[in-house]
Amino acid sequence: MWKACFMQTSLVSRSSITSRQSRTIATTTKSYYAPITISAMALKRKAATSVSFTASKSSKTSAASQASSSKSEQPVNGNARHDANSIIDRRFYPPPMTNERCEQYKSGEIPRPLETLHDIIRDTKQARDQVKPGKAVLHWYKRDLRLFDNRGLSMAADKAKSANIPLICLYIVSPQDYQAHFTSPARVDFELRTLEVMKKDLDALDIPLVVESIDRRKAVPGFILDLCEKHQIRHIYCNIEYEVDELRREAMLINKCLDKDISFTPVHDDVIVAPGSLETGTGNQYAVYTPWFRSWVKHVTQNPDLLEPSEKPGKNPSGARNALKALFERSIPPAPANKLLSKEEKKRMAELWPAGEHEANLRLNKFIKERIEGYSDNRNIPAGTTTSVLSVHHSTGTLAARTSVRVARNVNTRQYLNDGKKGISTWISEVAWRDFYKHVLAHWPYVCMYMPFKHEYSLIEWEYNDEHFELWTDGMTGFPIVDAAMRQLKSMKYMHNRCRMIVASFLAKDLLLDWRLGEKYFMEQLIDGDFASNNGGWGFSASTGVDPQPYFRIFNPLLQSEKFDPDGEYIRKWVPELKDVQGKAIHDPYGRGANKIAAKSGYPKPIVEHKQCRERALSRYKAGLGKDTS
Numbered sequence: 077m078w079k080a081c082f083m084q085t086s087l088v089s090r091s092s093i094t095s096r097q098s099r100t101i102a103t104t105t106k107s108y109y110a111p112i113t114i115s116a117m118a119l120k121r122k123a124a125t126s127v128s129f130t131a132s133k134s135s136k137t138s139a140a141s142q143a144s145s146s147k148s149e150q151p152v153n154g155n156a157r158h159d160a161n162s163i164i165d166r167r168f169y170p171p172p173m174t175n176e177r178c179e180q181y182k183s184g185e186i187p188r189p190l191e192t193l194h195d196i197i198r199d200t201k202q203a204r205d206q207v208k209p210g211k212a213v214l215h216w217y218k219r220d221l222r223l224f225d226n227r228g229l230s231m232a233a234d235k236a237k238s239a240n241i242p243l244i245c246l247y248i249v250s251p252q253d254y255q256a257h258f259t260s261p262a263r264v265d266f267e268l269r270t271l272e273v274m275k276k277d278l279d280a281l282d283i284p285l286v287v288e289s290i291d292r293r294k295a296v297p298g299f300i301l302d303l304c305e306k307h308q309i310r311h312i313y314c315n316i317e318y319e320v321d322e323l324r325r326e327a328m329l330i331n332k333c334l335d336k337d338i339s340f341t342p343v344h345d346d347v348i349v350a351p352g353s354l355e356t357g358t359g360n361q362y363a364v365y366t367p368w369f370r371s372w373v374k375h376v377t378q379n380p381d382l383l384e385p386s387e388k389p390g391k392n393p394s395g396a397r398n399a400l401k402a403l404f405e406r407s408i409p410p411a412p413a414n415k416l417l418s419k420e421e422k423k424r425m426a427e428l429w430p431a432g433e434h435e436a437n438l439r440l441n442k443f444i445k446e447r448i449e450g451y452s453d454n455r456n457i458p459a460g461t462t463t464s465v466l467s468v469h470h471s472t473g474t475l476a477a478r479t480s481v482r483v484a485r486n487v488n489t490r491q492y493l494n495d496g497k498k499g500i501s502t503w504i505s506e507v508a509w510r511d512f513y514k515h516v517l518a519h520w521p522y523v524c525m526y527m528p529f530k531h532e533y534s535l536i537e538w539e540y541n542d543e544h545f546e547l548w549t550d551g552m553t554g555f556p557i558v559d560a561a562m563r564q565l566k567s568m569k570y571m572h573n574r575c576r577m578i579v580a581s582f583l584a585k586d587l588l589l590d591w592r593l594g595e596k597y598f599m600e601q602l603i604d605g606d607f608a609s610n611n612g613g614w615g616f617s618a619s620t621g622v623d624p625q626p627y628f629r630i631f632n633p634l635l636q637s638e639k640f641d642p643d644g645e646y647i648r649k650w651v652p653e654l655k656d657v658q659g660k661a662i663h664d665p666y667g668r669g670a671n672k673i674a675a676k677s678g679y680p681k682p683i684v685e686h687k688q689c690r691e692r693a694l695s696r697y698k699a700g701l702g703k704d705t706s
């Protein structure tokens with residue numbers, strides 16, 4: 077997501093960059109490509125990623141002494157494993173960044189990609205406004221796979237209508253992006269099924285949907301420009317994605333387009349409140365959810381337009397179908413080879429996750445009618461369906477978060493956002509978490525570069541125990557609630573939120589595995605995988621993110637299990653080996669007298685002991701932060 081940052085930034089037209097920014101880019105460019113030396117100590121640590129159960133004295137000392145040395149001398153984050161096929165695919169991304177560079181992003185010394193994009197949008201507005209309509213307008217679909225309530229699409233449709241020319245829609249299938257972003261095959265399949273639905277809906281409006289598979293992600297801008305030339309398109313619209321590479325690509329494309337007298341306009345749509353709009357009393361961005369949410373509610377209330385819907389496009393002018401015949405005849409490509417599902421899996425996923433915006437709206441309305449009022453009381457219970465299960469729709473954009481909040485608000489007492497019926501206001505505040513994590517990503521873009529939000533936590537020494545990691549992914553840790561959740565993920569490509577927190581805490585605190593391994597695995601599995609929410613959730617659970625709670629909040633899997641799955645209904649569903657275990661033993665069969673049933677059915681004993689793990693985690697976190705561990 078951030079690979080192209082140097083190249084693309086350097087392509088940004090100098091006229092649109094302030095002198096302070098160009099100075100920063102010059103320095104940035106230099107330091108970015110300067111050889112990054114990995115200190116001898118870091119290399120040694122990397123080689124010695126031993127699987128000690130309790131933090132050894134030497135590991136404490138090495139982490140502690142590292143923490144106390146100068147920040148600017150820290151070229152890698154702790155003992156994080158950066159080899160191929162690990163937490164980052166180095167074929168797509170440059171070497172790890174330093175804590176010093178994180179500080180430069182924090183202070184604004186290095187311009188944030190979203191701010192650069194905003195500057196370019198502002199500085200080129202006049203020139204873009206002067207572009208005369210061509211023979212068609214283009215909407216470039218990304219994670220906004222719907223016709224209704226879509227800001228970018230609606231602007232494109234208005235432009236086309238005012239010039240009485242047709243609207244063309246485009247979606248690019250990018251196998252390299254899927255690879256670089258660890259997109260799950262189930263997610264790719266969901267998107268392709270959604271495109272089939274959209275193609276029909278757009279077809280009924282005489283609007284062609286071009287779905288092109290482009291092998292090399294770098295070739296995407298060139299393809300768009302060629303398409304424009306071929307169909308004499310002079311206006312392009314898209315909705316903004318907030319990951320670094322995407323922001324930088326759009327910034328570069330605005331200028332490339334203008335060079336060819338094409339106006340390219342990226343707009344905010346994926347979030348209800350645009351990142352950067354909310355500031356604390358001292359002019360800073362919020363890093364804590366609760367005050368951020370208060371400010372979000374105030375902002376949305378004061379700007380009611382933010383929740384107003386955008387109409388879906390009208391019909392293309394007659395003649396569009398003939399003029400663009402070749403585009404209408406194109407079909408949706410199959411999933412790329414690296415993301416193919418088996419025939420059986422494809423069928424199963426289609427039944428489990430029907431695609432498209434009609435399905436999304438049906439689900440939303442059913443949830444609002446039947447479950448939203450009980451949401452506040454039930455949402456933490458993973459058994460049954462207690463939440464909306466709309467995340468796949470929010471993250472692919474088959475449903476706008478704006479639509480969800482508006483529809484929920486409209487059925488609340490006096491249309492409150494954060495008051496009135498508890499279930500409704502609680503649900504709205506959950507949807508707002510999406511916005512929050514995208515605000516975090518936009519303001520602290522280094523979280524997109526495999527650095528923790530609290531980058532001072534980057535010196536924690538993690539375990540890289542492959543066996544533990546595999547048992548975690550397979551749901552064979554001997555902790556029933558963890559195993560049930562991990563099996564739900566493998567089977568449904570979805571996991572309940574409470575369980576996501578439990579398994580993430582277990583991975584990072586009990587197993588002390590690098591939380592980024594879990595983050596990556598989730599993206600490889602989840603149908604609703606979303607970089608900002610996933611990174612935010614993992615950071616929160618590993619205490620390296622925006623959670624104001626300190627690292628010593630460590631979930632006890634047994635207590636979580638007893639509290640949120642009291643009757644073991646969820647465990648019995650996903651861990652059938654334990655279905656005959658009675659009463660409270662379901663939460664800990666080997667510790668509560670159900671060892672015979674568990675052993676007979678092949679259910680494993682716990683792979684670690686929580687109390688010891690807790691101590692080890694505390695000690696390792698402390699050492700990583702350079703605190704006294706004696």
Ligand SMILES: Cc1cc2nc3c(=O)[nH]c(=O)nc-3n(C[C@H](O)[C@H](O)[C@H](O)COP(=O)(O)OP(=O)(O)OC[C@H]3O[C@@H](n4cnc5c(N)ncnc54)[C@H](O)[C@@H]3O)c2cc1C
Pocket residue numbers: 455463464465466467468470471503506507508509510513571572573574576577580598602604605606607609610611612613614617
């Ligand atoms: C470790 C971890 C990883 C996560 N990874 C993802 C991810 O990749 N994609 C994703 O969409 N969500 C992620 N979440 C957030 C959350 O778990 C899911 O959004 C939620 O479980 C989806 O179920 P639902 O649609 O029934 O949610 P509901 O409870 O019905 O909530 C409504 C909507 O609000 C949003 N939402 C709810 N909780 C959160 C949250 N904590 N953070 C951000 N948005 C939220 C979702 O869009 C959701 O559809 C993660 C959470 C954790 C702890």
